[in-house]
Amino acid sequence: MKRYLAVPDSFKGTLTSGQICDILADCVRRCDPSAQLRAIPVADGGEGTVDAFLAALGGEKITLPVAGPYFEERTAFYGILEGSPRTAVIEMAACAGLPLVEGREDPLRTTTYGVGQLIADALLRGCEKILLGLGGSCTNDGGAGAAAALGVRFLDDKGVPFIPVGGTLGRIAAVDCSGLDPRLAAAEKVAICDIDNPFYGPSGAAAVFAPQKGATPEQVMQLDGGLRRLAEMVLAETGRDLQLLPGAGAAGGMGGGVCALLGFRLQMGIDALLDAVHFDDLLRETDLVFTGEGRIDSQSLRGKVVVGVARRARAQGVPVIALVGEIGEGAEAAYAEGVSGIFSINPRAEAFATARHHSADNLRQTVDNLLHFCRSMGWQ
Numbered sequence: 001m002k003r004y005l006a007v008p009d010s011f012k013g014t015l016t017s018g019q020i021c022d023i024l025a026d027c028v029r030r031c032d033p034s035a036q037l038r039a040i041p042v043a044d045g046g047e048g049t050v051d052a053f054l055a056a057l058g059g060e061k062i063t064l065p066v067a068g069p070y071f072e073e074r075t076a077f078y079g080i081l082e083g084s085p086r087t088a089v090i091e092m093a094a095c096a097g098l099p100l101v102e103g104r105e106d107p108l109r110t111t112t113y114g115v116g117q118l119i120a121d122a123l124l125r126g127c128e129k130i131l132l133g134l135g136g137s138c139t140n141d142g143g144a145g146a147a148a149a150l151g152v153r154f155l156d157d158k159g160v161p162f163i164p165v166g167g168t169l170g171r172i173a174a175v176d177c178s179g180l181d182p183r184l185a186a187a188e189k190v191a192i193c194d195i196d197n198p199f200y201g202p203s204g205a206a207a208v209f210a211p212q213k214g215a216t217p218e219q220v221m222q223l224d225g226g227l228r229r230l231a232e233m234v235l236a237e238t239g240r241d242l243q244l245l246p247g248a249g250a251a252g253g254m255g256g257g258v259c260a261l262l263g264f265r266l267q268m269g270i271d272a273l274l275d276a277v278h279f280d281d282l283l284r285e286t287d288l289v290f291t292g293e294g295r296i297d298s299q300s301l302r303g304k305v306v307v308g309v310a311r312r313a314r315a316q317g318v319p320v321i322a323l324v325g326e327i328g329e330g331a332e333a334a335y336a337e338g339v340s341g342i343f344s345i346n347p348r349a350e351a352f353a354t355a356r357h358h359s360a361d362n363l364r365q366t367v368d369n370l371l372h373f374c375r376s377m378g379w380q
Helices: 017-031 049-057 113-124 144-149 166-171 205-213 217-238 250-262 269-276 279-283 298-302 305-315 331-337 352-376
Strands: 003-008 036-039 059-067 073-081 087-091 129-133 153-155 174-176 188-193 265-268 288-296 320-327 341-344
Touching: 003 017, 003 279, 003 305, 017 036, 017 049, 017 352, 049 059, 049 073, 049 087, 049 129, 049 269, 059 113, 073 113, 087 113, 113 129, 113 144, 144 153, 144 250, 166 217, 174 217, 188 250, 188 269, 205 217, 205 250, 217 250, 250 265, 265 269, 269 279, 269 305, 279 305, 288 298, 288 305, 298 305, 298 331, 305 320, 305 331, 320 352, 331 341, 341 352
Parallel strands: 003 036, 003 288, 087 129, 129 188, 188 265, 288 320, 320 341
Antiparallel strands: 059 073, 073 087, 153 174
16 A cells, blocks of 8 residues: 655645645545545645645634735734644735735835734734744835834834835834834744745845836835845844845845844744644655645745755655646756656646646646556556
């Protein structure tokens, strides 16, 4: 009897990690009815992080009205996990995610204020640990909005407090953390992400990610300058140099902002979930791991799901199959990290706008082919 472990990320815009697990389970059941498959839908800090943790560990989803990307009221959510310590899982994408501004993207105006409101609600409900997923954001405010919602004041050159957004970070003349919600100090706070980019500069939050959020080259320069200004003011207030913190550039600088202003520490998102489900123990009873993400390329080596899973599997000699929507430049480096094979689920050359509608069928066909190949080789 073969034992499979499915640990996929979502294929953004097409299939959730849960849907991918269901397809894998169906394929295994039809091809090898005697086999066992353990499914663990995962996320790396972006969209789907709350559902992944709730599916793995159980708990309750909380919904409440908060500020959306443009300060408009919208209903968002977070999870409170079963067990102790009382732990909240928050994904910033729930109220500051890129899909929420589709067709009207503007990282100069979007805010993370609603994320701070979600954190405040979790503290009000007695949560002793906060897991904050950074990913899929439409923002570039360095976490200033979230910090403002939790009591940090940002002052302009006239001493007037305001809530900075990406386009107004350059107006900050001082940062005052004296009014920070005191309940934060008593809580364990972990920000989970999948990148290690610096706060600003050529590989920083604005330069690398703001174009994906709608910024023009001129706006990228403005946003990067704003992050530099915020870093200067944070250094003056807290003594922490955001540019020295790997991952500070996550989610439009949210990684650095929540660490320096709110006391979070950064951890790779996939590691946080794998630790929570005791993944290393599960590997001891596994013959083959299926993982995957929408695109694998050189960026994937900086801590995303496929490589995070493969590194742990390699340590125990378990082969890993990566199922992806697209194989990009630099993907071959994943082999050295423990990936045994990379397979695109797309059987024909076509635009994503067309291919996305066939993703479920394409995934099913790819997995069927792989399983039949394994059986023909006598592996099953």
